[in-house]
Amino acid sequence: MTVDALEPNEKTLALVRERLEKNPDIKPEDVIEMAKKEGTVLVPYTIQRAFAIVDPVSALLDEPESKQQYLDIGEAGDEWYYGFFLGGREAVITSSKRILRNTEESFRGEVIGKNEISELFEYNSNLGDIAPIIKRETVKRFYKNRNGPLVSPKELYKEVRDKILYYMDFSGEDEIADVLTCWIIATYCYPLFYWFPHLLFNAPTQSGKSKCAFIVMQMSFRGFDLGASAGVTPAQVFRTLEGNRGTVLIDEFELARGRNAADTQRLVNQILNASATRDAYVIRTEQINKTWKAWKFPIFCPKIVCNITGINPTSLSRFVAFKWLKTATEKGKRKPWREKDKRSFEPIREALYLLVLENWKAIKDIYKNLDLPELKNRVEDNWLPLFTIAKFIDGLEGEDVKVEEQLKKYLKNYAGLNIETEDTTAEFFSILLGSVEEEPRYYAPKEIAGWPEIQDLLGYLKSPASWIGKRLRLYKFDWSRRGSGMKYLLSKEWIKKVVDLYFSNTNTPTQATQATQATQASYTSYTSYTSYTTHILV
Missing domain, CATH: 1.10.10 (Arc Repressor Mutant, subunit A)
Structure with missing residues (x-):
């Protein structure tokens, strides 16, 4: 006998009840195997549905726990994806050139349409419009491409690095730009990494820290300014992060003023302390129908922090830190926030989306097997994503850009950076x-x-x-x-x-x-000595 119907009939339900009465721990696959030995072929879906009808509580308990994912970026079903809008509705483009849409909606009490995205992964967030998303033109290029790679990772690496050096004067210490470039590229696949470091630019007023952070933000995945220094409320911070899981810039939040400043600063510090790991969260409480509810709010995403007064030691261990002074060169006059300059970052962002869509598996394989024995504990955690990108770039054919060598140079030359409160x-x-x-x-x-x-x-x-x-x-x-x-x-x-x-x-x-209360990052120092009138990185 073959059971052809997908939904179980009374005979199938009776069979499942009988088996459960004899053995309460029996599984659907056990029933199917027993029936097969008796010469009966059962449809797995039908038996699973029968179990759900006969013993719904046990069926729910047997289901694997679902894992909610971000809508704008992630890995699911051996595919990489980015979120975007198509026809005004949520959609994702996957690394296997699939476009999945959510056309589901309620109409006169009925659900019509279909959410194809939820068939690939579960999510409960939205796709916010504060941070930029992959453009439809880029999606179309990737979706229709049948002629090999669309980007050269090495050439794109050099383009990002050159863009940084066009605006920033590091007085010959160009390895700083290499560190930043690796971090920027890694933001486009940051969910691959269990730990992802924040960046800290700690420097005096008018030293260019905000300028450098702006440049990095413009080229990073979905970069946006959280506006913590403008006095945003904790609720606004949560709502912003809920739909924008990109690169967050927190610029001089210690200068915040007003009634909400203290609460916002506490929340920002909590986020910085907790959010370097993939499963990081903060407890969010909110009053719903006169009842206070608490739940885990995930806050894992890349972050850039700029400030003058330093940062607490607990938070500092989550950072790759930089500190510099003013410069008096022509580069200081170049303004990345002018409209023409801002538009020049857009092609780089779109190319970085394509780089990861085409190469995410290679990057993942390197990360899974990479070991940095010369680095220990939290320092290794911070640098693994950056050396993953460096190893990926260096392993490609073409010009030897020596990215790993540049990162090691930075680590060697700057081991002992002092980040201070009140310099x-x-x-x-x-x-x-x-x-x-x-x-x-x-x-x-x-x-x-x-x-x-x-x-x-x-x-x-x-x-x-x-x-x-x-x-x-x-x-x-x-x-x-x-x-x-x-x-x-x-x-x-x-x-x-x-x-x-x-x-x-x-x-x-x-x-x-x-x-002055100095805290030390364990990986940076001062050893390159040139004329004292040049720009200095601490």
């Missing part, structure tokens, strides 16, 4: 200007640390001399190993040049900030 560097140099002799001579950091005004300024530090030595090296003063330690060649003229170039708008020593 006293300006006050230090102001005191130095009034204390050193007119003519050049060598000074030991311990000698400087013994001056009364310096003791008052840096007395809270465990090793003021070490702090002083690092600052003098950062600002490119000549040094020499003399006797038992390092000494630095200083004069009033040379210190005045540093003060005029970097701190001309800084308050006097008595007005300057007094307390």
Whole structure:
């Protein structure tokens, strides 16, 4: 006997009831196998439906737990996808060149249409319109293409890197642009990675940190400014993130003012602390029908943070951090936020979508097998996505762009970056200007640390001399190993040049900030010394 109907008939339901009475733990596949031995072929779907009718609670308990995914980006069913709008309705384009739509809607109490997307993966979010999404022209190019790869990953890598260097002056330390380029590319497939680091630009006012963050945001996956410094409420933050799982820029949120500022800052810190992992969430509470409800709100996505006053040590371990000073070159006059410049980022974004649609499996395979034995613990977590992209680019045919080498150079040259809350560097140099002799001579950091005004300024530090030595090296003063330690060649003229170039708008020593609490990122340091008048990355 063959059961042809998809929905179970009374005979099939009776069979399932009988089997369940004899063995409450029996499974649909067991019933099918037993029937097969008796010469009866049962349709699996029919038996599963019969189990759901006869014992609905057990059927629900046996179902695997569903995993909600983002609508705008992700991996599902061995395919990569990006969300977009087609005919005003939600749709996704997959790496296998399928376009799935959601045309489902209610009409006069009935559900009409079909949600093809939910057949690939489950989701309960929307596709927000704050951040840019893949353009339909790009979807069409990929969907109709039958002529091989649409983009050259190496050429696109160089284009992104060159774009950064067009606007930003890193004084020859071009490996910074390589780190940022790898991070930008990785944002287009960030759900592949279990851990994805934030970026931190920690620098004084008018140093170009916001400019650099804007450039990175423009080229990253669905980049948008969260507006935390403008006093947004926590509810607005949640609603924004719910439909925009792209790259979030949080620029100087410590400057927020107003009634909601404290709550927003607490929420932002909570998000930064929790959201470096794929399964990260914060607990969201909301009053519904006079009853308070709490649920997990996923907040995993790439983030860029800019601030002056630093960041707490817990959050800092989730970052790849940068710190720099002002520059006085022509690049400083180039404005990426002008409309013409902003439009120039669009082709790069669209090409990056195509890069991942065509290469996501290769990137995933590298990540699954990549090990960085020279890096430990959280540092390795932060850098795995970036070295994954570097290894992918270096492994392609064509020009050797040495991406891995550039990333290792950054790590080697910058191991020990100080991110500070309330930087006293300006006050230090102001005191130095009034204390050193007119003519050049060598000074030991311990000698400087013994001056009364310096003791008052840096007395809270465990090793003021070490702090002083690092600052003098950062600002490119000549040094020499003399006797038992390092000494630095200083004069009033040379210190005045540093003060005029970097701190001309800084308050006097008595007005300057007094307390400094330094936290350290474990992967950056200062070792490349050129003329002290150049741009400096800390």
